[in-house]
Amino acid sequence: MFLKTLHLTIVFTLLCINSFSQLTEQEGYVPVTGGKIWYRVIGKGKGLPLLLTHGGPGGTSRSFYQFVSIGNDRPIILFDQLGSGRSGYHTDTSLLKVPFFVEQVKALVDHLSLDSFYLHGHSWGTALALEYYLKYPQGIKAIIFNSPYFSTEVWKKDADTLISTLPVSIQKAIADGERTRDFNSEAYQNANTVFAKNFGVRNTRLTSPWDTVTAPSNGFIYNYMWGPTEFTATGTLKNYDRIGSLSSITVPTLFITGEYDEARPATVARLSKLVKQSQFGIIKGAGHGTMHDNRAENIRFIASFLQSLEKTNPISK
Incomplete structure:
Protein backbone atom coordinates (compact mmCIF):
# COMPACT_ATOMS: atom_id res chain seq x y z
CA MET A 1 0.00 0.00 0.00
CA PHE A 2 2.86 2.37 0.86
CA LEU A 3 4.58 1.76 -2.48
CA LYS A 4 1.31 2.24 -4.32
CA THR A 5 0.65 5.53 -2.51
CA LEU A 6 4.21 6.69 -3.17
CA HIS A 7 3.84 5.83 -6.86
CA LEU A 8 0.59 7.81 -7.10
CA THR A 9 2.17 10.76 -5.31
CA ILE A 10 5.11 10.80 -7.72
CA VAL A 11 2.78 10.57 -10.73
CA PHE A 12 0.61 13.38 -9.39
CA THR A 13 3.65 15.56 -8.74
CA LEU A 14 4.94 14.98 -12.27
CA LEU A 15 1.53 15.80 -13.70
CA CYS A 16 1.47 19.04 -11.71
CA ILE A 17 4.93 19.97 -12.93
CA ASN A 18 4.09 19.13 -16.53
CA SER A 19 0.81 21.06 -16.33
CA PHE A 20 2.61 24.39 -16.03
CA SER A 21 6.19 23.73 -17.17
CA GLN A 22 4.86 24.05 -20.70
CA LEU A 23 3.71 27.61 -19.98
CA THR A 24 6.45 29.43 -21.87
CA GLU A 25 6.84 33.17 -22.31
CA GLN A 26 4.36 34.16 -24.98
CA GLU A 27 1.64 36.57 -25.98
CA GLY A 28 -1.43 36.28 -28.11
CA TYR A 29 -5.18 36.65 -28.37
CA VAL A 30 -8.08 34.55 -27.14
CA PRO A 31 -11.56 34.76 -28.72
CA VAL A 32 -14.37 35.66 -26.32
CA THR A 33 -17.93 36.86 -26.72
CA GLY A 34 -17.72 40.21 -28.48
CA GLY A 35 -14.12 40.05 -29.69
CA LYS A 36 -10.64 38.96 -28.59
CA ILE A 37 -8.64 39.54 -25.44
CA TRP A 38 -4.87 40.07 -25.48
CA TYR A 39 -2.63 38.26 -22.98
CA ARG A 40 1.05 37.90 -22.17
CA VAL A 41 2.98 35.32 -20.14
CA ILE A 42 6.19 36.61 -18.55
CA GLY A 43 8.79 34.69 -16.56
CA LYS A 44 10.57 31.34 -16.60
CA GLY A 45 10.33 30.45 -12.90
CA LYS A 46 9.21 26.93 -12.00
CA GLY A 47 6.53 27.81 -9.45
CA LEU A 48 2.80 27.71 -10.13
CA PRO A 49 1.64 30.49 -12.48
CA LEU A 50 0.10 33.71 -11.17
CA LEU A 51 -2.87 35.06 -13.14
CA LEU A 52 -3.45 38.81 -12.75
CA THR A 53 -6.76 40.65 -13.21
CA HIS A 54 -6.51 44.42 -13.56
CA GLY A 55 -8.68 47.24 -12.27
CA GLY A 56 -11.11 49.65 -13.84
CA PRO A 57 -13.53 48.60 -15.15
CA GLY A 58 -12.03 49.78 -18.39
CA GLY A 59 -8.47 49.82 -17.09
CA THR A 60 -5.50 47.92 -18.48
CA SER A 61 -2.86 45.46 -17.32
CA ARG A 62 0.02 47.90 -17.91
CA SER A 63 0.74 48.44 -14.21
CA PHE A 64 1.37 44.72 -13.82
CA TYR A 65 4.60 45.12 -15.79
CA GLN A 66 5.94 46.36 -12.46
CA PHE A 67 5.66 42.76 -11.22
CA VAL A 68 7.94 41.18 -13.85
CA SER A 69 10.54 40.17 -11.23
CA ILE A 70 7.98 37.73 -9.80
CA GLY A 71 8.65 35.84 -13.04
CA ASN A 72 11.92 34.68 -11.53
CA ASP A 73 9.83 32.38 -9.32
CA ARG A 74 6.90 31.61 -11.62
CA PRO A 75 5.19 32.67 -14.85
CA ILE A 76 2.93 35.67 -14.45
CA ILE A 77 -0.03 36.02 -16.77
CA LEU A 78 -1.54 39.39 -17.53
CA PHE A 79 -4.31 40.31 -19.92
CA ASP A 80 -6.48 43.24 -20.92
CA GLN A 81 -10.17 42.85 -20.36
CA LEU A 82 -12.28 43.19 -23.49
CA GLY A 83 -12.76 46.79 -24.51
CA SER A 84 -9.49 48.22 -23.23
CA GLY A 85 -5.74 48.04 -23.58
CA ARG A 86 -4.55 45.75 -26.34
CA SER A 87 -7.80 43.78 -26.43
CA GLY A 88 -10.64 44.55 -28.81
CA TYR A 89 -12.13 48.00 -28.18
CA HIS A 90 -15.89 48.31 -27.85
CA THR A 91 -18.70 50.40 -26.38
CA ASP A 92 -21.33 47.66 -26.48
CA THR A 93 -23.19 47.94 -23.18
CA SER A 94 -24.67 44.47 -23.58
CA LEU A 95 -21.16 43.11 -22.94
CA LEU A 96 -20.59 45.20 -19.83
CA LYS A 97 -21.96 42.72 -17.35
CA VAL A 98 -19.94 40.97 -14.67
CA PRO A 99 -20.59 37.42 -15.99
CA PHE A 100 -19.04 38.36 -19.35
CA PHE A 101 -15.85 39.48 -17.60
CA VAL A 102 -15.77 36.19 -15.68
CA GLU A 103 -16.02 34.22 -18.92
CA GLN A 104 -13.08 36.16 -20.34
CA VAL A 105 -10.93 34.87 -17.49
CA LYS A 106 -12.26 31.35 -18.05
CA ALA A 107 -11.45 31.55 -21.77
CA LEU A 108 -7.86 32.51 -20.94
CA VAL A 109 -7.51 29.77 -18.32
CA ASP A 110 -8.76 27.20 -20.83
CA HIS A 111 -6.56 28.56 -23.62
CA LEU A 112 -3.44 28.21 -21.47
CA SER A 113 -4.59 24.86 -19.99
CA LEU A 114 -4.10 26.12 -16.44
CA ASP A 115 -4.85 23.19 -14.16
CA SER A 116 -3.27 24.76 -11.06
CA PHE A 117 -2.57 28.44 -10.54
CA TYR A 118 -2.76 31.41 -8.20
CA LEU A 119 -5.18 34.27 -8.78
CA HIS A 120 -4.40 37.94 -8.13
CA GLY A 121 -6.68 40.94 -8.54
CA HIS A 122 -6.18 44.65 -8.08
CA SER A 123 -9.04 47.10 -7.34
CA TRP A 124 -12.01 46.16 -9.61
CA GLY A 125 -9.88 43.16 -10.53
CA THR A 126 -10.38 41.79 -7.01
CA ALA A 127 -14.13 41.73 -7.55
CA LEU A 128 -13.50 39.92 -10.85
CA ALA A 129 -11.13 37.47 -9.15
CA LEU A 130 -13.73 36.76 -6.47
CA GLU A 131 -16.49 36.32 -9.04
CA TYR A 132 -14.30 33.93 -11.02
CA TYR A 133 -13.42 31.90 -7.94
CA LEU A 134 -17.08 31.63 -6.94
CA LYS A 135 -17.99 30.15 -10.33
CA TYR A 136 -14.79 28.29 -11.23
CA PRO A 137 -12.86 27.39 -8.05
CA GLN A 138 -11.16 24.40 -9.63
CA GLY A 139 -7.40 24.71 -9.85
CA ILE A 140 -7.10 27.93 -7.83
CA LYS A 141 -4.58 27.27 -5.06
CA ALA A 142 -4.61 30.73 -3.46
CA ILE A 143 -5.94 34.25 -4.04
CA ILE A 144 -4.35 37.68 -3.59
CA PHE A 145 -6.66 40.65 -3.15
CA ASN A 146 -4.58 43.78 -3.76
CA SER A 147 -6.40 47.04 -2.81
CA PRO A 148 -9.74 45.23 -2.91
CA TYR A 149 -13.18 46.38 -3.99
CA PHE A 150 -16.12 44.14 -3.12
CA SER A 151 -18.90 46.60 -2.31
CA THR A 152 -19.77 49.99 -3.76
CA GLU A 153 -21.45 51.06 -0.54
CA VAL A 154 -18.32 50.26 1.47
CA TRP A 155 -16.09 51.89 -1.15
CA LYS A 156 -18.20 55.06 -1.07
CA LYS A 157 -18.08 55.21 2.72
CA ASP A 158 -14.30 54.90 2.64
CA ALA A 159 -14.10 57.61 -0.02
CA ASP A 160 -16.24 59.91 2.12
CA THR A 161 -13.92 59.29 5.07
CA LEU A 162 -10.89 60.18 2.96
CA ILE A 163 -12.56 63.23 1.45
CA SER A 164 -13.22 64.54 4.96
CA THR A 165 -9.45 64.80 5.46
CA LEU A 166 -9.01 67.10 2.44
CA PRO A 167 -9.26 70.92 2.45
CA VAL A 168 -12.77 72.32 2.90
CA SER A 169 -12.67 73.86 -0.59
CA ILE A 170 -12.07 70.41 -2.10
CA GLN A 171 -14.86 68.87 -0.04
CA LYS A 172 -17.23 71.61 -1.22
CA ALA A 173 -16.29 71.13 -4.87
CA ILE A 174 -17.04 67.41 -4.63
CA ALA A 175 -20.33 67.98 -2.80
CA ASP A 176 -21.41 70.60 -5.35
CA GLY A 177 -20.55 68.33 -8.26
CA GLU A 178 -22.52 65.43 -6.84
CA ARG A 179 -25.46 67.70 -6.02
CA THR A 180 -25.63 69.35 -9.47
CA ARG A 181 -24.37 66.28 -11.40
CA ASP A 182 -21.90 68.58 -13.12
CA PHE A 183 -18.87 66.32 -13.12
CA ASN A 184 -17.01 68.31 -15.76
CA SER A 185 -16.68 71.58 -13.90
CA GLU A 186 -13.18 72.88 -13.29
CA ALA A 187 -13.67 72.75 -9.52
CA TYR A 188 -14.86 69.14 -9.52
CA GLN A 189 -12.07 68.01 -11.84
CA ASN A 190 -9.50 69.77 -9.70
CA ALA A 191 -10.91 68.02 -6.64
CA PHE A 231 -15.48 58.65 -5.23
CA THR A 232 -18.68 59.04 -7.28
CA ALA A 233 -20.46 55.86 -8.37
CA THR A 234 -23.29 56.35 -10.87
CA GLY A 235 -22.95 53.28 -13.10
CA THR A 236 -24.23 49.72 -13.22
CA LEU A 237 -22.02 48.71 -10.27
CA LYS A 238 -23.73 51.28 -8.03
CA ASN A 239 -25.40 48.55 -5.97
CA TYR A 240 -22.68 45.91 -6.32
CA ASP A 241 -21.91 43.98 -3.13
CA ARG A 242 -20.14 40.64 -2.78
CA ILE A 243 -18.84 40.91 0.77
CA GLY A 244 -21.17 38.15 1.91
CA SER A 245 -19.39 35.72 -0.41
CA LEU A 246 -15.94 36.17 1.12
CA SER A 247 -16.68 33.61 3.81
CA SER A 248 -17.06 30.92 1.13
CA ILE A 249 -13.39 31.16 0.13
CA THR A 250 -11.58 27.99 1.19
CA VAL A 251 -8.08 28.60 -0.19
CA PRO A 252 -5.27 30.65 1.40
CA THR A 253 -5.89 34.33 0.73
CA LEU A 254 -3.72 37.41 1.05
CA PHE A 255 -5.27 40.84 1.54
CA ILE A 256 -2.92 43.78 0.94
CA THR A 257 -3.52 47.48 0.55
CA GLY A 258 -1.65 50.76 0.58
CA GLU A 259 -1.14 52.80 3.72
CA TYR A 260 -3.07 55.68 2.08
CA ASP A 261 -5.16 53.54 -0.24
CA GLU A 262 -8.75 54.24 -1.30
CA ALA A 263 -9.26 50.68 -0.09
CA ARG A 264 -8.63 51.82 3.48
CA PRO A 265 -6.44 49.54 5.64
CA ALA A 266 -9.01 49.42 8.44
CA THR A 267 -11.67 48.22 6.00
CA VAL A 268 -9.42 45.69 4.27
CA ALA A 269 -8.30 44.29 7.63
CA ARG A 270 -11.95 43.80 8.57
CA LEU A 271 -12.72 42.10 5.26
CA SER A 272 -9.75 39.78 5.62
CA LYS A 273 -11.23 38.38 8.81
CA LEU A 274 -14.17 37.05 6.81
CA VAL A 275 -11.88 34.54 5.07
CA LYS A 276 -10.77 31.61 7.21
CA GLN A 277 -7.26 31.18 5.76
CA SER A 278 -6.27 34.80 5.33
CA GLN A 279 -3.32 37.09 5.86
CA PHE A 280 -3.30 40.89 5.85
CA GLY A 281 -0.58 43.43 5.09
CA ILE A 282 -0.17 47.18 4.57
CA ILE A 283 2.13 48.51 1.85
CA LYS A 284 3.91 51.47 3.41
CA GLY A 285 3.65 54.89 1.83
CA ALA A 286 1.39 53.68 -0.97
CA GLY A 287 -1.93 54.89 -2.28
CA HIS A 288 -4.15 52.79 -4.54
CA GLY A 289 -1.36 52.46 -7.10
CA THR A 290 0.64 50.21 -4.80
CA MET A 291 2.87 48.84 -7.55
CA HIS A 292 3.92 52.39 -8.41
CA ASP A 293 4.18 53.92 -4.95
CA ASN A 294 6.07 51.04 -3.32
CA ARG A 295 6.78 48.38 -5.90
CA ALA A 296 9.41 46.57 -3.80
CA GLU A 297 7.13 46.02 -0.83
CA ASN A 298 4.16 45.14 -3.01
CA ILE A 299 6.24 42.43 -4.69
CA ARG A 300 7.67 41.26 -1.39
CA PHE A 301 4.20 40.64 0.04
CA ILE A 302 3.09 38.68 -3.03
CA ALA A 303 6.29 36.66 -3.47
CA SER A 304 6.65 35.83 0.23
CA PHE A 305 3.03 34.69 0.47
CA LEU A 306 3.31 32.34 -2.50
CA GLN A 307 6.73 31.04 -1.51
CA SER A 308 5.45 30.24 1.97
CA LEU A 309 2.59 28.23 0.49
CA GLU A 310 4.92 26.21 -1.70
CA LYS A 311 7.31 25.61 1.16
CA THR A 312 4.48 24.28 3.30
CA ASN A 313 2.91 22.26 0.47
CA PRO A 314 5.77 21.35 -1.90
CA ILE A 315 3.56 19.00 -3.92
CA SER A 316 1.75 22.06 -5.30
CA LYS A 317 4.98 22.99 -7.08
Whole structure:
Protein backbone atom coordinates (compact mmCIF):
# COMPACT_ATOMS: atom_id res chain seq x y z
CA MET A 1 0.00 0.00 0.00
CA PHE A 2 2.86 2.37 0.86
CA LEU A 3 4.58 1.76 -2.48
CA LYS A 4 1.31 2.24 -4.32
CA THR A 5 0.65 5.53 -2.51
CA LEU A 6 4.21 6.69 -3.17
CA HIS A 7 3.84 5.83 -6.86
CA LEU A 8 0.59 7.81 -7.10
CA THR A 9 2.17 10.76 -5.31
CA ILE A 10 5.11 10.80 -7.72
CA VAL A 11 2.78 10.57 -10.73
CA PHE A 12 0.61 13.38 -9.39
CA THR A 13 3.65 15.56 -8.74
CA LEU A 14 4.94 14.98 -12.27
CA LEU A 15 1.53 15.80 -13.70
CA CYS A 16 1.47 19.04 -11.71
CA ILE A 17 4.93 19.97 -12.93
CA ASN A 18 4.09 19.13 -16.53
CA SER A 19 0.81 21.06 -16.33
CA PHE A 20 2.61 24.39 -16.03
CA SER A 21 6.19 23.73 -17.17
CA GLN A 22 4.86 24.05 -20.70
CA LEU A 23 3.71 27.61 -19.98
CA THR A 24 6.45 29.43 -21.87
CA GLU A 25 6.84 33.17 -22.31
CA GLN A 26 4.36 34.16 -24.98
CA GLU A 27 1.64 36.57 -25.98
CA GLY A 28 -1.43 36.28 -28.11
CA TYR A 29 -5.18 36.65 -28.37
CA VAL A 30 -8.08 34.55 -27.14
CA PRO A 31 -11.56 34.76 -28.72
CA VAL A 32 -14.37 35.66 -26.32
CA THR A 33 -17.93 36.86 -26.72
CA GLY A 34 -17.72 40.21 -28.48
CA GLY A 35 -14.12 40.05 -29.69
CA LYS A 36 -10.64 38.96 -28.59
CA ILE A 37 -8.64 39.54 -25.44
CA TRP A 38 -4.87 40.07 -25.48
CA TYR A 39 -2.63 38.26 -22.98
CA ARG A 40 1.05 37.90 -22.17
CA VAL A 41 2.98 35.32 -20.14
CA ILE A 42 6.19 36.61 -18.55
CA GLY A 43 8.79 34.69 -16.56
CA LYS A 44 10.57 31.34 -16.60
CA GLY A 45 10.33 30.45 -12.90
CA LYS A 46 9.21 26.93 -12.00
CA GLY A 47 6.53 27.81 -9.45
CA LEU A 48 2.80 27.71 -10.13
CA PRO A 49 1.64 30.49 -12.48
CA LEU A 50 0.10 33.71 -11.17
CA LEU A 51 -2.87 35.06 -13.14
CA LEU A 52 -3.45 38.81 -12.75
CA THR A 53 -6.76 40.65 -13.21
CA HIS A 54 -6.51 44.42 -13.56
CA GLY A 55 -8.68 47.24 -12.27
CA GLY A 56 -11.11 49.65 -13.84
CA PRO A 57 -13.53 48.60 -15.15
CA GLY A 58 -12.03 49.78 -18.39
CA GLY A 59 -8.47 49.82 -17.09
CA THR A 60 -5.50 47.92 -18.48
CA SER A 61 -2.86 45.46 -17.32
CA ARG A 62 0.02 47.90 -17.91
CA SER A 63 0.74 48.44 -14.21
CA PHE A 64 1.37 44.72 -13.82
CA TYR A 65 4.60 45.12 -15.79
CA GLN A 66 5.94 46.36 -12.46
CA PHE A 67 5.66 42.76 -11.22
CA VAL A 68 7.94 41.18 -13.85
CA SER A 69 10.54 40.17 -11.23
CA ILE A 70 7.98 37.73 -9.80
CA GLY A 71 8.65 35.84 -13.04
CA ASN A 72 11.92 34.68 -11.53
CA ASP A 73 9.83 32.38 -9.32
CA ARG A 74 6.90 31.61 -11.62
CA PRO A 75 5.19 32.67 -14.85
CA ILE A 76 2.93 35.67 -14.45
CA ILE A 77 -0.03 36.02 -16.77
CA LEU A 78 -1.54 39.39 -17.53
CA PHE A 79 -4.31 40.31 -19.92
CA ASP A 80 -6.48 43.24 -20.92
CA GLN A 81 -10.17 42.85 -20.36
CA LEU A 82 -12.28 43.19 -23.49
CA GLY A 83 -12.76 46.79 -24.51
CA SER A 84 -9.49 48.22 -23.23
CA GLY A 85 -5.74 48.04 -23.58
CA ARG A 86 -4.55 45.75 -26.34
CA SER A 87 -7.80 43.78 -26.43
CA GLY A 88 -10.64 44.55 -28.81
CA TYR A 89 -12.13 48.00 -28.18
CA HIS A 90 -15.89 48.31 -27.85
CA THR A 91 -18.70 50.40 -26.38
CA ASP A 92 -21.33 47.66 -26.48
CA THR A 93 -23.19 47.94 -23.18
CA SER A 94 -24.67 44.47 -23.58
CA LEU A 95 -21.16 43.11 -22.94
CA LEU A 96 -20.59 45.20 -19.83
CA LYS A 97 -21.96 42.72 -17.35
CA VAL A 98 -19.94 40.97 -14.67
CA PRO A 99 -20.59 37.42 -15.99
CA PHE A 100 -19.04 38.36 -19.35
CA PHE A 101 -15.85 39.48 -17.60
CA VAL A 102 -15.77 36.19 -15.68
CA GLU A 103 -16.02 34.22 -18.92
CA GLN A 104 -13.08 36.16 -20.34
CA VAL A 105 -10.93 34.87 -17.49
CA LYS A 106 -12.26 31.35 -18.05
CA ALA A 107 -11.45 31.55 -21.77
CA LEU A 108 -7.86 32.51 -20.94
CA VAL A 109 -7.51 29.77 -18.32
CA ASP A 110 -8.76 27.20 -20.83
CA HIS A 111 -6.56 28.56 -23.62
CA LEU A 112 -3.44 28.21 -21.47
CA SER A 113 -4.59 24.86 -19.99
CA LEU A 114 -4.10 26.12 -16.44
CA ASP A 115 -4.85 23.19 -14.16
CA SER A 116 -3.27 24.76 -11.06
CA PHE A 117 -2.57 28.44 -10.54
CA TYR A 118 -2.76 31.41 -8.20
CA LEU A 119 -5.18 34.27 -8.78
CA HIS A 120 -4.40 37.94 -8.13
CA GLY A 121 -6.68 40.94 -8.54
CA HIS A 122 -6.18 44.65 -8.08
CA SER A 123 -9.04 47.10 -7.34
CA TRP A 124 -12.01 46.16 -9.61
CA GLY A 125 -9.88 43.16 -10.53
CA THR A 126 -10.38 41.79 -7.01
CA ALA A 127 -14.13 41.73 -7.55
CA LEU A 128 -13.50 39.92 -10.85
CA ALA A 129 -11.13 37.47 -9.15
CA LEU A 130 -13.73 36.76 -6.47
CA GLU A 131 -16.49 36.32 -9.04
CA TYR A 132 -14.30 33.93 -11.02
CA TYR A 133 -13.42 31.90 -7.94
CA LEU A 134 -17.08 31.63 -6.94
CA LYS A 135 -17.99 30.15 -10.33
CA TYR A 136 -14.79 28.29 -11.23
CA PRO A 137 -12.86 27.39 -8.05
CA GLN A 138 -11.16 24.40 -9.63
CA GLY A 139 -7.40 24.71 -9.85
CA ILE A 140 -7.10 27.93 -7.83
CA LYS A 141 -4.58 27.27 -5.06
CA ALA A 142 -4.61 30.73 -3.46
CA ILE A 143 -5.94 34.25 -4.04
CA ILE A 144 -4.35 37.68 -3.59
CA PHE A 145 -6.66 40.65 -3.15
CA ASN A 146 -4.58 43.78 -3.76
CA SER A 147 -6.40 47.04 -2.81
CA PRO A 148 -9.74 45.23 -2.91
CA TYR A 149 -13.18 46.38 -3.99
CA PHE A 150 -16.12 44.14 -3.12
CA SER A 151 -18.90 46.60 -2.31
CA THR A 152 -19.77 49.99 -3.76
CA GLU A 153 -21.45 51.06 -0.54
CA VAL A 154 -18.32 50.26 1.47
CA TRP A 155 -16.09 51.89 -1.15
CA LYS A 156 -18.20 55.06 -1.07
CA LYS A 157 -18.08 55.21 2.72
CA ASP A 158 -14.30 54.90 2.64
CA ALA A 159 -14.10 57.61 -0.02
CA ASP A 160 -16.24 59.91 2.12
CA THR A 161 -13.92 59.29 5.07
CA LEU A 162 -10.89 60.18 2.96
CA ILE A 163 -12.56 63.23 1.45
CA SER A 164 -13.22 64.54 4.96
CA THR A 165 -9.45 64.80 5.46
CA LEU A 166 -9.01 67.10 2.44
CA PRO A 167 -9.26 70.92 2.45
CA VAL A 168 -12.77 72.32 2.90
CA SER A 169 -12.67 73.86 -0.59
CA ILE A 170 -12.07 70.41 -2.10
CA GLN A 171 -14.86 68.87 -0.04
CA LYS A 172 -17.23 71.61 -1.22
CA ALA A 173 -16.29 71.13 -4.87
CA ILE A 174 -17.04 67.41 -4.63
CA ALA A 175 -20.33 67.98 -2.80
CA ASP A 176 -21.41 70.60 -5.35
CA GLY A 177 -20.55 68.33 -8.26
CA GLU A 178 -22.52 65.43 -6.84
CA ARG A 179 -25.46 67.70 -6.02
CA THR A 180 -25.63 69.35 -9.47
CA ARG A 181 -24.37 66.28 -11.40
CA ASP A 182 -21.90 68.58 -13.12
CA PHE A 183 -18.87 66.32 -13.12
CA ASN A 184 -17.01 68.31 -15.76
CA SER A 185 -16.68 71.58 -13.90
CA GLU A 186 -13.18 72.88 -13.29
CA ALA A 187 -13.67 72.75 -9.52
CA TYR A 188 -14.86 69.14 -9.52
CA GLN A 189 -12.07 68.01 -11.84
CA ASN A 190 -9.50 69.77 -9.70
CA ALA A 191 -10.91 68.02 -6.64
CA ASN A 192 -10.57 64.72 -8.46
CA THR A 193 -6.91 65.48 -9.15
CA VAL A 194 -6.28 66.29 -5.48
CA PHE A 195 -8.02 63.08 -4.36
CA ALA A 196 -6.01 60.99 -6.82
CA LYS A 197 -2.72 62.54 -5.72
CA ASN A 198 -3.46 61.73 -2.09
CA PHE A 199 -5.07 58.30 -2.40
CA GLY A 200 -4.44 57.05 -5.94
CA VAL A 201 -0.84 57.17 -7.19
CA ARG A 202 0.95 59.36 -4.65
CA ASN A 203 4.37 59.29 -6.30
CA THR A 204 5.52 59.18 -9.92
CA ARG A 205 3.80 56.53 -12.02
CA LEU A 206 6.50 54.05 -13.01
CA THR A 207 7.26 52.99 -16.56
CA SER A 208 8.54 49.64 -17.84
CA PRO A 209 10.64 48.50 -20.82
CA TRP A 210 7.95 45.86 -21.39
CA ASP A 211 5.34 48.56 -21.96
CA THR A 212 6.12 49.34 -25.59
CA VAL A 213 2.69 49.32 -27.25
CA THR A 214 -0.04 51.93 -26.89
CA ALA A 215 -2.71 50.40 -24.69
CA PRO A 216 -5.32 52.99 -23.69
CA SER A 217 -7.93 52.53 -21.03
CA ASN A 218 -11.61 52.81 -21.93
CA GLY A 219 -13.32 55.75 -20.26
CA PHE A 220 -16.70 54.74 -21.66
CA ILE A 221 -16.59 51.41 -19.80
CA TYR A 222 -15.40 53.10 -16.61
CA ASN A 223 -18.20 55.66 -16.70
CA TYR A 224 -20.91 53.19 -17.71
CA MET A 225 -20.06 50.61 -15.06
CA TRP A 226 -18.62 52.82 -12.33
CA GLY A 227 -18.92 56.59 -12.74
CA PRO A 228 -17.03 59.84 -13.33
CA THR A 229 -14.50 59.50 -10.49
CA GLU A 230 -13.29 57.03 -7.88
CA PHE A 231 -15.48 58.65 -5.23
CA THR A 232 -18.68 59.04 -7.28
CA ALA A 233 -20.46 55.86 -8.37
CA THR A 234 -23.29 56.35 -10.87
CA GLY A 235 -22.95 53.28 -13.10
CA THR A 236 -24.23 49.72 -13.22
CA LEU A 237 -22.02 48.71 -10.27
CA LYS A 238 -23.73 51.28 -8.03
CA ASN A 239 -25.40 48.55 -5.97
CA TYR A 240 -22.68 45.91 -6.32
CA ASP A 241 -21.91 43.98 -3.13
CA ARG A 242 -20.14 40.64 -2.78
CA ILE A 243 -18.84 40.91 0.77
CA GLY A 244 -21.17 38.15 1.91
CA SER A 245 -19.39 35.72 -0.41
CA LEU A 246 -15.94 36.17 1.12
CA SER A 247 -16.68 33.61 3.81
CA SER A 248 -17.06 30.92 1.13
CA ILE A 249 -13.39 31.16 0.13
CA THR A 250 -11.58 27.99 1.19
CA VAL A 251 -8.08 28.60 -0.19
CA PRO A 252 -5.27 30.65 1.40
CA THR A 253 -5.89 34.33 0.73
CA LEU A 254 -3.72 37.41 1.05
CA PHE A 255 -5.27 40.84 1.54
CA ILE A 256 -2.92 43.78 0.94
CA THR A 257 -3.52 47.48 0.55
CA GLY A 258 -1.65 50.76 0.58
CA GLU A 259 -1.14 52.80 3.72
CA TYR A 260 -3.07 55.68 2.08
CA ASP A 261 -5.16 53.54 -0.24
CA GLU A 262 -8.75 54.24 -1.30
CA ALA A 263 -9.26 50.68 -0.09
CA ARG A 264 -8.63 51.82 3.48
CA PRO A 265 -6.44 49.54 5.64
CA ALA A 266 -9.01 49.42 8.44
CA THR A 267 -11.67 48.22 6.00
CA VAL A 268 -9.42 45.69 4.27
CA ALA A 269 -8.30 44.29 7.63
CA ARG A 270 -11.95 43.80 8.57
CA LEU A 271 -12.72 42.10 5.26
CA SER A 272 -9.75 39.78 5.62
CA LYS A 273 -11.23 38.38 8.81
CA LEU A 274 -14.17 37.05 6.81
CA VAL A 275 -11.88 34.54 5.07
CA LYS A 276 -10.77 31.61 7.21
CA GLN A 277 -7.26 31.18 5.76
CA SER A 278 -6.27 34.80 5.33
CA GLN A 279 -3.32 37.09 5.86
CA PHE A 280 -3.30 40.89 5.85
CA GLY A 281 -0.58 43.43 5.09
CA ILE A 282 -0.17 47.18 4.57
CA ILE A 283 2.13 48.51 1.85
CA LYS A 284 3.91 51.47 3.41
CA GLY A 285 3.65 54.89 1.83
CA ALA A 286 1.39 53.68 -0.97
CA GLY A 287 -1.93 54.89 -2.28
CA HIS A 288 -4.15 52.79 -4.54
CA GLY A 289 -1.36 52.46 -7.10
CA THR A 290 0.64 50.21 -4.80
CA MET A 291 2.87 48.84 -7.55
CA HIS A 292 3.92 52.39 -8.41
CA ASP A 293 4.18 53.92 -4.95
CA ASN A 294 6.07 51.04 -3.32
CA ARG A 295 6.78 48.38 -5.90
CA ALA A 296 9.41 46.57 -3.80
CA GLU A 297 7.13 46.02 -0.83
CA ASN A 298 4.16 45.14 -3.01
CA ILE A 299 6.24 42.43 -4.69
CA ARG A 300 7.67 41.26 -1.39
CA PHE A 301 4.20 40.64 0.04
CA ILE A 302 3.09 38.68 -3.03
CA ALA A 303 6.29 36.66 -3.47
CA SER A 304 6.65 35.83 0.23
CA PHE A 305 3.03 34.69 0.47
CA LEU A 306 3.31 32.34 -2.50
CA GLN A 307 6.73 31.04 -1.51
CA SER A 308 5.45 30.24 1.97
CA LEU A 309 2.59 28.23 0.49
CA GLU A 310 4.92 26.21 -1.70
CA LYS A 311 7.31 25.61 1.16
CA THR A 312 4.48 24.28 3.30
CA ASN A 313 2.91 22.26 0.47
CA PRO A 314 5.77 21.35 -1.90
CA ILE A 315 3.56 19.00 -3.92
CA SER A 316 1.75 22.06 -5.30
CA LYS A 317 4.98 22.99 -7.08
